[in-house]
Amino acid sequence: MTVIDANRMHEIETRYPEYFHRSFRQRFGGLMVLIATLLYSLYAVWFFDLPKLFAEAHWERVGIYLSQWVSYDVQPEFRIEGDGSIDIRYPRFSPLGDNPHPDWLVNNADGSITVSISGTSRSVTVSRSETIVTAHGVSVPVDVSSGAPKVIGPVPGWMTVYDDNVLADLGFAGNVSISVDRVKIRKRFIGWANFIFDTQSSFFDKPVGEVVSLIVSGPRIKPDQSNLSLAFDDIWNNSEWQHGDVWTKLFQTIVMAFLGTLLGALTAFPLAFLAARNITPNRLLNQILKRFFDFLRSVDMLIWALFLTRAFGPGPLAGSGAIFLTETGTLGKLYSEGLENIDNKPREGIKSTGAQTVLVHRYGIMPQIVPVFVSQTLYQWESNVRGATIIGAVGAGGIGLKLWEAMRTNANWENVAYMVILILIVVFIFDTASNALRHRLMGTKTH
Structure with missing residues (x-):
C-alpha cells in the first residue's frame, strides 16, 4: 500500500485543481438542474390545470372517433303504423343504396322483423307491441303498446330509460333507440363503404368477378x-369519397410545395452571395440582407398564408407564395452561412490566376457548396410537403382545405382517415427520395 505524504498531496492538488477545488456549479449543477426541472413541471401542472383537464376530458370520444375512422354504420328505422304493419326506412344517402335488402334483416312469419346487430349474440326483434333487445347473454323486452316504452323486468346497465325513449348501447356494434311508434337502429360495419363504386354506379354492389368480367369482355x-372508361369515371367521380377531387387537391399540395421551395431557392441563392461576409465585403449590405432573411422566416408560413389569401383569395397561389416567402428567408440564411464556412484556399488559388469573379465563384466556391445547398433544399422541400397541408386549412388550397372541410362536419371521419393515409404515403415517399438524393450528393451510404 502506497502512502502519500502532505507535500505530495499538495503537489497533486496544485497540478489538478479542477478535481480537488471544484466550483459550486460543478458540484451542485446537476442537482440544481433536477430541482429546476421538478419546479417547472409543478408550475406547468398548475398553469395548465392538468388535474381538472384530465378529469373533465371526454375520453370516450377518442374511441368513438377512432372507430369511425375504420368503420361505417347503417341506420334503418322501423315505423310502427296504425294498422300494425312495420315500415322500414333508410336515410336518404344510405350506404346500401336506394333499394336495400340486407341479409342481416329477416322478416319473420308472425310479422315481426329481426335485425342481427352482431351475429346471434346481439340482435333486435321489432314487433307491433314490443321490441326485444338481445345482448350480453340476456334478452330484454320493451313494451311499446302503451303511451311510453316500458322495460319489462330489471333494466340492465347497458340500457338507459328516458321519459319517451329507451336507449340500448351495444358497444362498437351499434345502438338501438326505442319509442312507441318507431325503432331506430345503428349497425356498425368494419371497413369503408362504397370506396370503389358509389350507390349511383352501374357497378355498385356487384361481385368483384362480375365487375372484372364486365370490364374485360362484357x-x-x-x-x-366502354365499360373500362365507365368504371374509371365512376371511381374518379365517386360522390361519397370524391377520389378525383381528393387526388387533384393532393397534387396541388405537392405542386405548391415544389413551386414555393424552387422559387425560394432561386431567390435565396444570389442573395446569399451578397449576404456572406467573405464573398461580399460590405458589412451594411450583409446586415441588411441577413435581417431581411430573419424577417421572412420569423413570420410563420401559416401567417404568410393568411395574408396572401386575403390579398389574392383562397387557392394554391396563396399557398405557393407563403412557402416562397418562408423559404427565401430560411434558405437565404442557410446558404449564406454555408458560404461563410467554405474553405477559401481553392477560391484564392483560382483568383491568383487573374480569373474573373464569375469563374472564381464557379470553380472555387460552387464545387464546395452545391452538395450542401441541394441537400438543404431537398430537406426543405420534403418539410414543405407537410407544411403545405397545414396552410391549406386556412384557405391556401390543396388537400389541407379538403381535410379541414371533412373534419368540420364531425361525421366524415372515414374520409379524414383516407386523406391522412394519402398524406402519410406522400410524405414517406418524398422523405425516402429526399434522403436517397441527399446521401448520394453527399457521398454517404444509406443504412
Whole structure:
C-alpha cells in the first residue's frame, strides 16, 4: 500500500485543481438542474390545470372517433303504423343504396322483423307491441303498446330509460333507440363503404368477378362508352369519397410545395452571395440582407398564408407564395452561412490566376457548396410537403382545405382517415427520395 505524504498531496492538488477545488456549479449543477426541472413541471401542472383537464376530458370520444375512422354504420328505422304493419326506412344517402335488402334483416312469419346487430349474440326483434333487445347473454323486452316504452323486468346497465325513449348501447356494434311508434337502429360495419363504386354506379354492389368480367369482355353498359372508361369515371367521380377531387387537391399540395421551395431557392441563392461576409465585403449590405432573411422566416408560413389569401383569395397561389416567402428567408440564411464556412484556399488559388469573379465563384466556391445547398433544399422541400397541408386549412388550397372541410362536419371521419393515409404515403415517399438524393450528393451510404 502506497502512502502519500502532505507535500505530495499538495503537489497533486496544485497540478489538478479542477478535481480537488471544484466550483459550486460543478458540484451542485446537476442537482440544481433536477430541482429546476421538478419546479417547472409543478408550475406547468398548475398553469395548465392538468388535474381538472384530465378529469373533465371526454375520453370516450377518442374511441368513438377512432372507430369511425375504420368503420361505417347503417341506420334503418322501423315505423310502427296504425294498422300494425312495420315500415322500414333508410336515410336518404344510405350506404346500401336506394333499394336495400340486407341479409342481416329477416322478416319473420308472425310479422315481426329481426335485425342481427352482431351475429346471434346481439340482435333486435321489432314487433307491433314490443321490441326485444338481445345482448350480453340476456334478452330484454320493451313494451311499446302503451303511451311510453316500458322495460319489462330489471333494466340492465347497458340500457338507459328516458321519459319517451329507451336507449340500448351495444358497444362498437351499434345502438338501438326505442319509442312507441318507431325503432331506430345503428349497425356498425368494419371497413369503408362504397370506396370503389358509389350507390349511383352501374357497378355498385356487384361481385368483384362480375365487375372484372364486365370490364374485360362484357357487353357495354352504355353504348357510347366502354365499360373500362365507365368504371374509371365512376371511381374518379365517386360522390361519397370524391377520389378525383381528393387526388387533384393532393397534387396541388405537392405542386405548391415544389413551386414555393424552387422559387425560394432561386431567390435565396444570389442573395446569399451578397449576404456572406467573405464573398461580399460590405458589412451594411450583409446586415441588411441577413435581417431581411430573419424577417421572412420569423413570420410563420401559416401567417404568410393568411395574408396572401386575403390579398389574392383562397387557392394554391396563396399557398405557393407563403412557402416562397418562408423559404427565401430560411434558405437565404442557410446558404449564406454555408458560404461563410467554405474553405477559401481553392477560391484564392483560382483568383491568383487573374480569373474573373464569375469563374472564381464557379470553380472555387460552387464545387464546395452545391452538395450542401441541394441537400438543404431537398430537406426543405420534403418539410414543405407537410407544411403545405397545414396552410391549406386556412384557405391556401390543396388537400389541407379538403381535410379541414371533412373534419368540420364531425361525421366524415372515414374520409379524414383516407386523406391522412394519402398524406402519410406522400410524405414517406418524398422523405425516402429526399434522403436517397441527399446521401448520394453527399457521398454517404444509406443504412
